[in-house]
Amino acid sequence: MKIEEIRVRGTVQGVGFRPTVYRLAKAYGLRGDVCNDGQGVLIRVSGSEEDLTKFVTKLQQECPPLAKIQELSRTSYEGEFDFDDFVISSSVSNVIKTEIVPDAATCPQCLQEIFDPFSRFYRYPFTNCTHCGPRLSIIRAIPYDRHNTSMSAFTMCPECAKEYHDVENRRFHAQPVACHVCGPKAWLERADGKPVTASMFSMMDDVDAVCTLLQKGQIVAIKGLGGIHLACDATQEIAVQKLRQRKKRYHKPFALMARDISIIEEYCTVNAKEKELLTSSAAPIVLLPVLGRKQLASLVAPGQNTLGFMLPYTPLHYLILKRMNRPIVLTSGNIADEPQCIDNDEAREKLGKIADYFLFHNREIVNRVDDSVVRVVGDTVQIIRRARGYAPATINLPLGFHNVPQILAMGSELKNTFCLLREKEAIVSQHLGDLENIAAYNAYQNTLNLYLNLFDCKPEAIAIDKHPEYLSSKLGKQLASANQIKLYSIQHHHAHIAACMAENSIPLNSPPVLGIALDGLGYGEDSKLWGGEFLLADYRQFQRLATFKQVAMIGGEQAIYQPWRNTYAHLLAAKLWDTCQQQYTELEFFKFLKQKPLKLLNQIIEKRINSPSVSSVGRLFDAVAAAIGICLEECSYEGQAAIEMESLVDINNLNNYKETNNYHFEVGFLDNIYCIEPDLMWQGLLDDLQQQIPQKTIAAKFHKSLVNTIVEMVKLLRQENLIDRVALTGGVFQNCILLEQVTKHLQSLEINVLTHSLVPANDGGLSLGQAMITAAQLINTY
Structure with a gap:
């Protein structure tokens, strides 16, 4: 018989890992114990060489759904060993090297229980087990034990304690385990402070009442897993308009939640990968193409061709939506750009003039965790916001x-x-x-x-x-x-x-890659602001090979929210403003710009007063969007103009434009590196505007022209440098037309293209x- 110490590191606490170890050890007749500690899970075990090997193999094969083994090591155990059976020992606090599990969406077993009238968890909004429920949002310290979470305020009743200590039960050591008798409670409040009475609406309980309120056009602030959300019926124009006005969020798309996939499919196309994401334990918001069969309120996502949908990810959400046959808006409960509220009193103070009602509960949210946002580009998942369900994996x-x-x-x-x-x-x-x-x-x-x-x-x-x-x-x-x-x-x-x-797991000492980083702006090595860069880079150093033309960002940050400033700056930089005054005086954007204090703006640029020069592709997108009439005067959030321009483009027709019809970008030199100059592109665009070419056609031509320009620059740089891998990064590459098209063209050149899928x-x-x-x-x- 051998005695071994088996060390398991990774996501192995609070996910039912120890019960799995216990079950398998008993199945193979092993003796010893298993415990959580600061490094993960420690197993001391005695048995034959054959049984120990089978045990370890099976443990890796039957890892619980939320667990992830990163490292498993086996060494001989030389310490005191006095076990007649296999047991689960108490947690040990030592050097902390373990992981915290992300919050996980409600599992099928818990979902079945909350709708089963014969279950003691029937309609309990905080039902969970080791396969699902709160993790990061409630934790204060490691090890992940109940006393280190906000569940320490709730003493388990005998029934919950029995399940918690039953190694054969899926709630064995599920730290947030609770029920109607002993756990957190949810209740409804009116924002005006008046009492809520049952006679106001038919309801099974306060949670069910929320559905009735939403159907009646009310706005309800709902305290969920990692924060408080504001909800309303997404099909009611007046309710959505009221929410936008009260929240002062005028254009940015609202996130949506639907009871099930079938409701989402009434509004969006959903492919297999997107369905997998929606139903995963991470349960993110997934950006989906609009189907057009059924319409939501027009203000849910103005100027967009996608909708951001998620499925319920807590029992609370499932219970609210049980009778809801249409989508709801579920957006962050905050004012303007402040963080999402997580505290009841804070919400009463800050959201009292936005919400008509509050659905609160008394489980403290220790860590604010926003909803994650993802989209599928080609076959790749692109994370736009990494939060609930993904962090801190x-x-x-x-x-x-x-x-x-x-x-x-x-x-x-x-x-x-x-x-x-x-x-x-x-x-x-x-x-x-x-x-x-x-x-x-x-x-x-x-x-x-x-x-x-x-x-x-x-x-x-x-x-x-x-x-x-x-x-x-x-x-x-x-x-x-x-x-x-x-x-x-x-x-x-x-x-x-x-x-x-x-x-993408590129090793430390690999040859440099060509990184194409396109974004709003970033501080450069020359103390200028960059934003359209081609860098030959490894982890230690980089060489700047090419960039986009530097153009003034008039008024600094103001240019992010007033795209016309970028249009005017680009036309000045291209020396086309005089031409505009002679040939393009009937264009709408020209008439608009003539109303601005151009002499003052010219002085600001000349004297470089809060008007830094930037090589920003993000601002180039804004400039083009404004020129064709998108967000000409102002944006209410960064990138709005670019996002709305992308949504105009019919991807199916993108490749129908002949090469000769594309806009032309010149390649010059700036400080001994290549410089992409959009001057001729602007001339072609102005001609198209004058000929009243449709807005969506110009948007498509601009996208295609920019793609071709990037690809041609890679070809040019490849002639002078050893390049077999290209990394596409920066916020502009969240434009999926740009990302897909550049990737496709570079791959056709047998270049290995690296993109993002784990972080934004x-x-x-x-x-x-x-x-x-x-x-x-x-x-x-x-």
Whole structure:
């Protein structure tokens, strides 16, 4: 007989892993014990060599649904061993190296129970087990035990305790286990403070009453898993309009929830991959093509050809939607750009003038976790916002990074995440929002402190973006100074490319890739603002090979929300404004621009007063969109004009335009590197506008022309450099026409194309890249 210590690392706590170990050990007649500790799961076991091998093989084959084994090691056990049977021992606190499981959508077994009148969980909105339910949203410390979560406030009743301690039950050590008798409760309140009475509407309970309220056109704030949402009937024009006006969210698309796939399919086409995502344990919002068979309220997603749908992911949502035969809006419960509310009192204060009713519960949300957003491009899943269901699942590091010191990367200013690097893995936080909002910045600091404590992270280095005014960079400098640790400033677009390399498992010492990073802007090595870059890069360094023409961003940040500023700046840069005044005076955008204080704007540009030059492809999209009449005057969110222009394009007709009809981009030189200049493109576009070519045709031609330009630049750079891999990254590559078309053309040239699927292409993935570059530089010095 052999005695072994089996160490299992990965996502193995709070997912029913120990009961699986117990069941298999008993099946093979083994003796010993299993326990959780700070590193994962520890198994001490005695048996024959054959039975031990079968046990380990079976454990890997029958891993629970939410578990993920990253490493399993077997060594001889030399310590005291006094077991007559196999048992589950209490958790041990030691060095923390384990993972936290993302929050998981309701499993089929729990769903069946909440609708079974004979189950003690019938209509209980907080039903869960080891296969589903809250994780990150309720945890305060590791190990993941009940006393370290917000469920510590609820003492288990005898029935729940019995299931919790029954190793054969799927609720064995399910930390949030609870029922009607002992668990959290949900209740309905009126926003005006008046009492809610049963005579107001027929209802089974307060949760069921929400459905009636939504059907009557009311707005209800619903406290869910990781935050509070605002809900209304998505088919009622007045209700959606009321929600937009009260929330002051005038154009950005609303997220939708539907009871089941069949309702979604009345409004959108859903392919097999998208259906798999919708029904997965992550249960994200999935962007789906509009079908057009049935119509939602026009203000749900104005100017879009996609809708963002999710399925219910908690029993609470399932119970609300049981009688709802149409979609509901389910959008973040917040004011303007503030973080989503998570506290009852905070919601009463901030959402009291938006919601008509509140559905609250008394389980504390410890960690705010927004809904994740994904879309399928080709056969690849593209994560746009990585949060509930995905964070903080670890990302395995590529070959060469397996002994990295602990590193903290602070992320960007917008769409912020931070990243912790340790040993063989990266832990990227959930989406934390735009730090320019003080409430978001405070939440960022609180979440950062929580993660550092949860994962017992003591970083030896801190990585920040080079931009001196980013709040994340300033905080990183303060932390590095206060703790006397190394600080690394990482160029924005290099970080984008490194993140793409990392999630595609490109080893540390691989040859450079050609990274094409297209976005709004990032601080460059020359202290200018970049945004359309071709960089030959590895993890340690990069060489800038090509860029887009620098154009003034009139008024700085104002240009993001007033696209006409970019149109005017581009026409000036192309020396076409005088031509406009002679030949194109009847164009709508020209008439609009003539009403602006152009002399003052010219002075601002000449004197470089808050008008930095940028090589931004994001702003180029805005400029073209405004010129053809999309969001000419203003946007209510970044990228709105570009997104609406993309939605105009009929992908099926995209390739019907002859090569000669495409717009032309010239290639020149700037500071000894290639420079893509859009001057001739603008001339062609102005001619099309004058000939009254349809808006959607111009949008398609612009997309196709930009694709061709990017591909031709890759061909040119390939002649001068050894390039066999191209990484496509940056927020502009969330445009799926651009991504699909560039990928297809480059693959036809036998180039291996790297894209994002684990972290966003936008700034939400930046922290991973910052951490990887810092790790590579640190490894290089060891």
